[in-house]
Amino acid sequence: TSIGGGWLPPKGNHTPTARSPCPPQQKNSVMASKKTILKRAGIGLGVLLLLLLILLPTLVKNYAVRNSKQLLGRQIDIGKLRMNYFTGTVRVYDFKMLEADEQEVFISFDTLVVNTVPYKYISNIKALDQFYLQGLDVHISKKDATFNFDDLVAFHTEADSAEAAPEQEEAFKYLLENLELKQAAFHFYDADVDHTTEIEDFSLFIPSIAWDQQSESDADIEFNLGEQTRVKAVSYVHPGTGDFNSTIEIDNLQLDAFYDYAVEYAAISSLEGAVNATIKLEGNMDTPMETLVSGDLEALRPRMADQNNVTFLSSEKVLCTLGEINYAKSSFIIDDLVFEQPYVKFELDSVSNNLFRIFKYDTEAVDSTDTAAAGEETLYYALNHLEVNQGRMDYTDNLTGQPFDYALSQIEVDTDSILSDSEWVDVFSTMVLNDRGTLKTEIGYNPQDPMFATIDIAIEEFVLSDLNIYSGYYTGHSILTGDMFYFCNTKITGGQLESENHLLIKNVDVENIKGGLFSIPLKLAVWLLKDKNGDIELDIPVRGNMDDPEVDTWALIGTTLKKKIFDTTDNPVKPLARYIGADPEDLKSLAVSYPDTVLTQDQTRQLDLILQLEREKAGLKGEMNF
Numbered sequence: 374t375s376i377g378g379g380w381l382p383p384k385g386n387h388t389p390t391a392r393s394p395c396p397p398q399q400k401n402s403v404m405a406s407k408k409t410i411l412k413r414a415g416i417g418l419g420v421l422l423l424l425l426l427i428l429l430p431t432l433v434k435n436y437a438v439r440n441s442k443q444l445l446g447r448q449i450d451i452g453k454l455r456m457n458y459f460t461g462t463v464r465v466y467d468f469k470m471l472e473a474d475e476q477e478v479f480i481s482f483d484t485l486v487v488n489t490v491p492y493k494y495i496s497n498i499k500a501l502d503q504f505y506l507q508g509l510d511v512h513i514s515k516k517d518a519t520f521n522f523d524d525l526v527a528f529h530t531e532a533d534s535a536e537a538a539p540e541q542e543e544a545f546k547y548l549l550e551n552l553e554l555k556q557a558a559f560h561f562y563d564a565d566v567d568h569t570t571e572i573e574d575f576s577l578f579i580p581s582i583a584w585d586q587q588s589e590s591d592a593d594i595e596f597n598l599g600e601q602t603r604v605k606a607v608s609y610v611h612p613g614t615g616d617f618n619s620t621i622e623i624d625n626l627q628l629d630a631f632y633d634y635a636v637e638y639a640a641i642s643s644l645e646g647a648v649n650a651t652i653k654l655e656g657n658m659d660t661p662m663e664t665l666v667s668g669d670l671e672a673l674r675p676r677m678a679d680q681n682n683v684t685f686l687s688s689e690k691v692l693c694t695l696g697e698i699n700y701a702k703s704s705f706i707i708d709d710l711v712f713e714q715p716y717v718k719f720e721l722d723s724v725s726n727n728l729f730r731i732f733k734y735d736t737e738a739v740d741s742t743d744t745a746a747a748g749e750e751t752l753y754y755a756l757n758h759l760e761v762n763q764g765r766m767d768y769t770d771n772l773t774g775q776p777f778d779y780a781l782s783q784i785e786v787d788t789d790s791i792l793s794d795s796e797w798v799d800v801f802s803t804m805v806l807n808d809r810g811t812l813k814t815e816i817g818y819n820p821q822d823p824m825f826a827t828i829d830i831a832i833e834e835f836v837l838s839d840l841n842i843y844s845g846y847y848t849g850h851s852i853l854t855g856d857m858f859y860f861c862n863t864k865i866t867g868g869q870l871e872s873e874n875h876l877l878i879k880n881v882d883v884e885n886i887k888g889g890l891f892s893i894p895l896k897l898a899v900w901l902l903k904d905k906n907g908d909i910e911l912d913i914p915v916r917g918n919m920d921d922p923e924v925d926t927w928a929l930i931g932t933t934l935k936k937k938i939f940d941t942t943d944n945p946v947k948p949l950a951r952y953i954g955a956d957p958e959d960l961k962s963l964a965v966s967y968p969d970t971v972l973t974q975d976q977t978r979q980l981d982l983i984l985q986l987e988r989e990k991a992g993l994k995g996e997m998n999f
Contacts, residue, residue: 430456446524447524448470453467461491467481468481477512487501502550505555509554510560511558512562552577555576557576570633575598602627606621615657617655618655621651622650623648628647641678645674645677647674648670649673666699679731684716689715690711690712692709694708696708707756709757710758712761715784716765763785764784768781774846775842781805783804785804788801794821795820796821797817798817798820799816800814810856811834814831824919826863828862829861829862830859836857837855837856838855860875869919877908879908881903883896894942902941915933959978959982963976
């Protein structure tokens, strides 16, 4: 049908004619094209990912360096950063962190290797298979109370406080293995004293640290300090309670490494010796100041020399067993303290002594009136056993203007239980005086009140000529020969001194050399006091009040002895009568009445005593003036 020149389909049913299907060749071409596109896209994505992985270390390094002030609080620099994605290893080379002024280096290291174990993170275990740090170099400085890392502490403290605390902390575990610090160096500069302390070539290796917050963990540490010192530590920590105990073993620690520290407090030229120690620590991590310390220490051949390189303190060996040191409670308990062949050089002058000068001790700066602050723990100390074997002290003084040298050798000291709360302590000692005489002492005292004490001293075969410098200076006499035996029994009760002193001098002979600080007729007194055996025996009682600050015990003894000498020379009758066993009244005077022409029996007896004294007392000659 045609309408207006157009064609219309015929009415009624009409079935359209189907088109011809796509040929098979064309269909295969389309599928191949899609695969090519996917393949190219995959290759491109892989190349892009590979490129990203290759560039990622550089990107991370550059980002960290550019933003280090915001991330770490200081400017840093990194030489190289390498990552091994298959082993989980990160390597950092030539790291530097600058000081706050960005001029000097604060911390640097050559190489850092961190090898993680990613698959263990699935079990909530933060694991490191290796942590290796080589060439660490740290510079710390201090002026007054300010350190060069205070800004870092403030930065990270502020960052930590800004973080919201989690409502519930999930239990975690650590497994850290093969932790190694190699060829590290630490430099500490104290601007207050313009002194730098350095620790060089510090190495540390920790095989493993296993930390499980729900069970006890242990950490074993072993490292060398320098070439000669070895340190080993075994620790156990219970994270749940915070309780820990640790055993630290130190082998061959060289004391000369602490010389720079010591010279700040002592005027010395050398510090020598080696220390071996086993220290045990027990406490809680929440209260570290309450940690209990115990263990054993051994010092081998410790020695200190003054600035003239003269040894003033030394020992062949010092052994110390620490019972328990509790700093928080001011409690110090030492079970044993043993000195083998100790040596002390002591020099005294009218102002001070060498030990005070060396250790910079100022007696005027010490305030003895200081008392413990309110709430402060009272000091408790205990020395359960003290022993000195084969000790020696070289004593020198210049009190007379001439050096007086004296040696105390073979010193032995033994005592038990010196406790701050003991009611009584006994100390026993013996020694040899100047290679000949002997001294034995037994001293008892109350540690809580030294105004209660007993002192027993026995000196035998003391060579008097050793004291020539003193005798010449004070008395103007030189002691040529003589041995002294001295026995002292002293009691101090409530500050009241009662001392009984028995002096026996054998074969003494003195010479008058004139001069002397005191005009003491020593030669006459010696002659008068000698008995028939040529000995002098004196009993010298001494009394005094120790609470009186003007009372000097030794000055009191000296004054009593001097009085004894003057009493002898001023009243020679008593010692002369004692020489022949007579009554002093029989020698004191011979009374004869004017009308008498014949001596009475008593007068004859008196004259016989005088003649006997003249015969028996060498050097005595009687004359009659009439």
